[in-house]
Amino acid sequence: MRIPAGRREQWERMLRSGRWRGCVALLAGALPALAFPAPSLWWLAYVGLVPWLLLIRSAGTGRRAALDGWLGGTGYLLAVHHWLMPSLHVFIVVLAALLGLLWAPWGLLVFRVLRAPVSVAAAMSAVVAVPCGWLMIELVRSWEGLGGPWGLLGASQWEVAPALRVASVGGVWLVSLVVVAVNTAIALLFVAAARTVAVIGIVVCALAVGAMAQWAPQPERSGVARIAVVQPGVIAGPHSVERRLAVSERLTGELAGRDLDLVVWGESSVGVDLSRHPEAAARIAALSRRVGADVLVNMDARRTGGPGRTGIYKSAVLVGPDGLTGDRYDKMRLVPFGEYIPARSVLGWATSLGKAAGEDRLRGTHPVTMWLPGAAGGKGLRIGPLICFETAFPDMSRRLTLDGAQLLIAQSSTATFQHSWAPEQHASLGALRAAENGRPMVHATLTGVSAVYGPQGERIGAPLGTDTSGAAVFDVPLASGTTLYVRLGDWPVHGAAAVLAVFCAFEGVRSLRRRHRVGPATASGAVAPVVASPDESDESTGRSTP
Numbered sequence: 001m002r003i004p005a006g007r008r009e010q011w012e013r014m015l016r017s018g019r020w021r022g023c024v025a026l027l028a029g030a031l032p033a034l035a036f037p038a039p040s041l042w043w044l045a046y047v048g049l050v051p052w053l054l055l056i057r058s059a060g061t062g063r064r065a066a067l068d069g070w071l072g073g074t075g076y077l078l079a080v081h082h083w084l085m086p087s088l089h090v091f092i093v094v095l096a097a098l099l100g101l102l103w104a105p106w107g108l109l110v111f112r113v114l115r116a117p118v119s120v121a122a123a124m125s126a127v128v129a130v131p132c133g134w135l136m137i138e139l140v141r142s143w144e145g146l147g148g149p150w151g152l153l154g155a156s157q158w159e160v161a162p163a164l165r166v167a168s169v170g171g172v173w174l175v176s177l178v179v180v181a182v183n184t185a186i187a188l189l190f191v192a193a194a195r196t197v198a199v200i201g202i203v204v205c206a207l208a209v210g211a212m213a214q215w216a217p218q219p220e221r222s223g224v225a226r227i228a229v230v231q232p233g234v235i236a237g238p239h240s241v242e243r244r245l246a247v248s249e250r251l252t253g254e255l256a257g258r259d260l261d262l263v264v265w266g267e268s269s270v271g272v273d274l275s276r277h278p279e280a281a282a283r284i285a286a287l288s289r290r291v292g293a294d295v296l297v298n299m300d301a302r303r304t305g306g307p308g309r310t311g312i313y314k315s316a317v318l319v320g321p322d323g324l325t326g327d328r329y330d331k332m333r334l335v336p337f338g339e340y341i342p343a344r345s346v347l348g349w350a351t352s353l354g355k356a357a358g359e360d361r362l363r364g365t366h367p368v369t370m371w372l373p374g375a376a377g378g379k380g381l382r383i384g385p386l387i388c389f390e391t392a393f394p395d396m397s398r399r400l401t402l403d404g405a406q407l408l409i410a411q412s413s414t415a416t417f418q419h420s421w422a423p424e425q426h427a428s429l430g431a432l433r434a435a436e437n438g439r440p441m442v443h444a445t446l447t448g449v450s451a452v453y454g455p456q457g458e459r460i461g462a463p464l465g466t467d468t469s470g471a472a473v474f475d476v477p478l479a480s481g482t483t484l485y486v487r488l489g490d491w492p493v494h495g496a497a498a499v500l501a502v503f504c505a506f507e508g509v510r511s512l513r514r515r516h517r518v519g520p521a522t523a524s525g526a527v528a529p530v531v532a533s534p535d536e537s538d539e540s541t542g543r544s545t546p
Contacts (some may be wrong), residue, residue, distance in 0.1 A: 010115075021055075021064075022071050024096050028052035028071030032080030035156035035259040035423035045156045049183035050495035053130070054190060057114040069107020073137075074100030080151030081418035087336060097147055098147060102137045109133045109364050112507070113135040113189070115174045123194035127201040129503050131180035132496035137177055137447050139493050142393070144333050149392045152178050158428040164457035165213040165436035168483040169435050173492040183203050198389025219455055221440035225376045225407060227452070227476050228255050228263045228293070229444040233469030234349030234415055241271035244446070245280075250294065251471040252287045258473050260293035261375035267314065267413040268300035274317060274324060276303065281323050291320040298387065298446075299413045311362040314339075316411055318370050327371075334398070337496035338389075354431065369405050376478065381406055384439075390411045391443070392430045394436060394490070398462035408433060408441040408480055414466075423448035423466050431457040438483040440476045455479035 032048035034041045052072045061064035077096040079273035084092050084171040110133075134153070142149035153176030157163035164195045166175050185201035232247040248269055255263065264307040274281040274297075283353035288295050297317050304310045334340050368385065373382035384405030390396050400408060410430060414423040429451040435457030436442040443451050451463035452474040461474045 013333050015482055021068070023072035024139060025052070025055060025068045026075035026076055028055055028077075029075030030079035032076065032153060032156070033082075033151070035153075036080060036151065036421070037428050038169055038421040040159070041422075042156055042158075042160055045153060045179050046182045047186055049180065050187045050248065053114065053183065053187040055114070056110045058186070058230065059107075059115075062108050062111055065107045066104040066113030066204055067107070069103040069105070069110070070100050072100075072107070073103025073310045076100075077101075077151070081147075082138045083417045083422040087416060092339075095147070099141055102140055106130075106133045106137060114164050114191075116190070116191075118191045118194045118438055120194065120197055123191070123197035125190065125503065126194075127181055127184050127197065128499060128526050131177045132182045132503075133480060135173060135177055135493060135496040136500060138225070144393075145336065147336055148201065148333070148518050149394070150390060154446075155429060155432055158431040158457070160457075161456075161458075162209050164431065165216050165218075166209055167432055167435045167457070168485055169212050170488075171398075171485045171490060172432050173394075173496075175489060177492055177496065178205055178209060197320055216484060217481070217531045219481035221254050221391045221455070221477055222480040223376050223379065223478045225440075225476045225478055226259055226292075227250075227382055227407075227475045228258065228260050228471055229442065229450045229464065230255075230263060230265050230269075231447070231450045231464045231468055232266075232269075233467075234447045239297040245270060247469065249283065250296065251469075253290060255291045255473065256481055258291070260473065261381060262289040262372060262383070263288075263291060263295045263446040264409055264411065264442055264445050265295065265297045267298045267411045267450075268449075269297045269300060269411075270297045270317075271303040273299060274319070278323075281319065283419055284319045285323045287322060289449055291311045293375075293424045296383075296385065296409065296411070309362060312359060313362050313389050315363070315364075316368075316387060316409075320413055325370075327368065329368035329370075329385045329387075329397075331361070331390065332364045332367070333390050333393060334361050334363055335389045335404060366404065367399050369400060369403050371475065373399040376406075379479075383407045384443055386410045388426075391426070391433060391441075394433070397437055397439075397441075398489070399432040403440055407476065408437065408439050410441065410443045412443060412448060413446035416447065417445055418466050427463065431459070433449060436483065436485045438479050438481060438486065440478065442476065444475070444530070 028051040032050065034049060035045035056065050056068045059068055074096045078093065081092060081096065110130055113122050113129055123300040138149065138152050141147060152172050157175050163175050166178060182202060182205050185198045188198035217254055226258070230248050230251045232244050232251065235247065237246045248265055252263055270280065272280055284295055284297060285402055297319060299315045300312070302312050314331040316329040318325045370383050370385065372381040372383065382404050384400030384403065385407065386396060388411065397408050412426060414426060417423065423472055427443050430441040430443040430451055431453045434453040434455060438455050440455050441453045448466055449463050452460040454460050454477050460476060461472065464472055465468065
């Protein structure tokens with residue numbers, strides 16, 4: 001469709017205006033957030049970056065391209081973390097703006113390979129380098145201290161079966177690479193000289209995904225475990241901790257006679273240290289005897305973890321018919337501002353703006369797997385617990401799988417964000433972790449969305465929604481063997497770093513050669529000839545400018 005000349009000129013004038021261009025960059029960066037739950041427009045992820053890429057391409061200078069990258073990154077982070085606004089208020093804007101700076105170099109990269117005129121060589125470089133640059137941003141911001149890997153672009157494909165097979169090969173990182181590569185190729189369809197490369201890029205991505213979906217090795221099914229999830233729902237007001245425990249006990253008691261292997265409670269389901277409150281431990285042990293299965297609870301309580309380590313821990317604790325089994329996992333990766341304040345001496349003022357942590361939680365030191373000897377038809381079952389935010393980190397579930405976990409379990413609570421997109425987006429991460437590791441995953445919440453996924457990321461049974469207070473039993477298929485991602489690790493990240501290193505080295509050498517050619521001529525007073533670089537070609541013909 002041809003845009004009328006008058007309308008096109010109007011758009012060009014608007015984009016040349018710094019104020020309007022900045023607003024467009026913010027909106028273009030925010031657009032891909034609609035691919036995540038709750039909207040779940042997963043298909044939008046494959047075209048959602050195109051307006052942003054074309055905007056950066058139209059930047060007249062590298063400085064403007066970096067600014068477009070920064071503003072778009074800020075818009076992206078605000079959109080995928082918008083549910084934090086009631087807790088952090090204006091501080092979330094400050095954080096998004098700071099982290100958005102990670103996209104400034106990416107804006108320069110996009111401008112370098114997509115600016116007009118685009119040669120065939122530059123188009124081919126773009127399809128490879130732009131996704132690698134995006135992946136480096138996702139890697140850096142995945143560090144816990146910078147907020148963790150929430151909203152990785154590949155995570156938007158959690159319900160797409162071929163994408164889950166790709167995740168089994170290279171984790172969520174490889175899915176992000178494919179998604180950004182497709183966006184880059186589609187953006188090149190708007191460039192006359194690069195359309196052939198764009199079509200080839202899209203075809204190559206489709207063939208690669210199809211090959212992985214068809215031939216990537218998958219673990220084999222090895223039995224079934226009957227797992228019950230108890231979700232008491234939102235309980236507010238005075239004595240909410242005690243009332244929540246009472247509701248969890250009642251719901252668990254109703255599961256008697258269901259031939260269970262394990263009962264899972266959500267995050268912060270117990271507000272006391274069970275080792276120092278034997279009466280509470282005895283009540284849960286009685287429930288275990290009644291239902292004929294161990295109960296995995298989660299303590300949010302103050303206790304002594306060793307010399308100098310007295311404070312509040314979040315811990316997954318296994319309770320059997322005879323009481324505490326001795327199995328306990330302390331949460332290792334905490335939510336910035338929600339469970340601790342980074343550099344509290346400097347940023348402690350954030351507590352006055354919202355619901356930031358008034359006291360830093362303490363963290364565990366190592367992952368833990370727990371053994372259920374009588375589960376899975378008497379064969380026994382090894383489980384690997386994670387707590388809330390930790391399900392966003394691919395390396396944690398992979399470590400548990402390597403340690404022998406046959407079932408991954410996440411204990412969570414999203415009471416603060418109950419009416420936002422956060423509960424559904426958090427639950428969707430379970431599908432990715434299951435597919436990456438070839439292990440089923442149970443996502444059990446105190447409040448929020450409780451869901452169960454099979455070894456290939458497929459949903460098992462119906463989830464418990466945010467308005468549910470109840471318990472459900474799931475027949476969870478088990479699997480043996482491992483995926484390529486478990487065996488090879490984060491190889492897409494290492495590959496992307498290598499590609500960018502080669503690209504930067506090539507660009508550096510070419511720049512030095514260009515200066516060397518121009519320098520002697522200008523030094524002698526002669527006029528230096530204009531030498532066209534490989535990417536300076538006529539867009540309509542693809543021929544180099546003479």
